[in-house]
Amino acid sequence: MVREVNVMHFVYEKYDSNLDMSLNFINCPDVNNSGISRFTTSPIVSTIIRTAKMARGCTCSQEPPLDKKYIIPTGVAHSPIDWCGPDSQNVGFDKAHPEKKSLFAHLNETYLGDLQRYHAYLLIDQSHEGYQTEWMWEWFHNNCNDYKIDPGQIIYVTGNLESAEQYKAWADSHRLLNRIYVVPYAHFEGMIYESAINQNRNLLNKFFNKTELPNYSKQFKFKKANLSKIKVYNALQKRPRAHRAWFFSALCKAGLIEYGINSMNAVKKNETYFEDKRMSTDDFEQISKLLPIMPPENPTDYKLDNFASGDSGNYLSQFNEETMLSSWVTVVSEASVGDSEGQCFISEKTFKPIACHHPFIIYGNRYSLKHLREMGYKTFSPFIDESYDELCTWQRLDAIIAELTRIKNIPEEEKLSWFKGMKDILEYNYKIFEANTKGGIPKPMDAILEYVDRK
16 A cells, blocks of 8 residues: 655756656766766656656655745766765765766755755665765764755665664764764666566567566466476676676586676786785686676677677566576576675666576675565575575575585476575565566665655
8 A cells, every 4th residue: 555645846957748858967067988968867756756646745856945944966987986976074085087067066056055954855776786885974073064955954865774783783883963964775666567567468679589477377387397497596687797707607617607607808818806815817718718608599680799798788678588487596697796895785687587487696795685575575594504694705606506516416307496485485475576566666765755744
């Protein structure tokens, strides 16, 4: 059920009925090294406006309302060093771009005044990424002090699902009473649900198959009919990240490559440094002989150049349902893994097997499964040993390889029963996937509206 809320106002310096074109900080010329503007559209607000029921409960305009509180939304691209800019203490200074100013320096006069007199909220949305930087909390509070804004008028949305706990610990240690509002948000859950519905309705572009995604029944029937051909796992990796090179090397060493459906781009030796370890020459040469491996399902007309490109493009919302039908478990190779990154980020990759009723192991940040359970999902213990979720980086990798080896060694005739045992979990998770995203607003946005209502 959608909660009844007061009308919420989102205000933009440049407003367009196509919300993806609506922007704040329009006078900032900064562009990141990737070519993306420093300030973009807020993903969570875009999701709100596209939700029909909620659209009747909010407004968007180019003029701040005179008698109502309003929210100033902006998306921010990449890591904090790319979008923060230095405060008066030089926290956030980017030596590669010394001319860059603080985000707060780009507030127009009206916005700044309304923030200072508790008439507006600044919503900074980093939900496309989960980057965490230890100086960021200090940066927020320094800027609030510099610009005479109560920290409670700042709403920070991020894909780092550990962020609220991390900020609380930092604020507690600094004995702060006035605090910003930190909102963890797994943005890609809604994006992948929308893509799944579009695929099932044949609302697709030319790059994709026009087949409905498999439910549990289709998964089971396909596996039963093709029992001897089903691979142990699929592990589709695209961008050549260091942790992925190490995972592929571990698969090779364990003799698991031939038992899986893999994809992986070629990597350079200097791209394999990860969590204070360098890959040996022998290990690097072993994986280099096998790479690149193209995914078996590719958008129509896509060649190796498309796969090798840094642009995820149409791969982002491709489900690879045939690959999941042809394997027992998906290994989700997430965007980040290392404990040193100080985050937990869950991308579109994790929600694709949920959409296809397929069990999964997450090669991602510690506590990824814990956060999925907090979102309402069930995970696959005791069918899959999920103790890896609480282990440190290298132990987590070893545990995942050990579990894949164990699954490989389950006798072929028993694997079908093993898969059947997960039926209730797979079907339950799809219902949660639907409930979390269909016909309402994302729970984190609901929390934001409650926060603003209370103030």
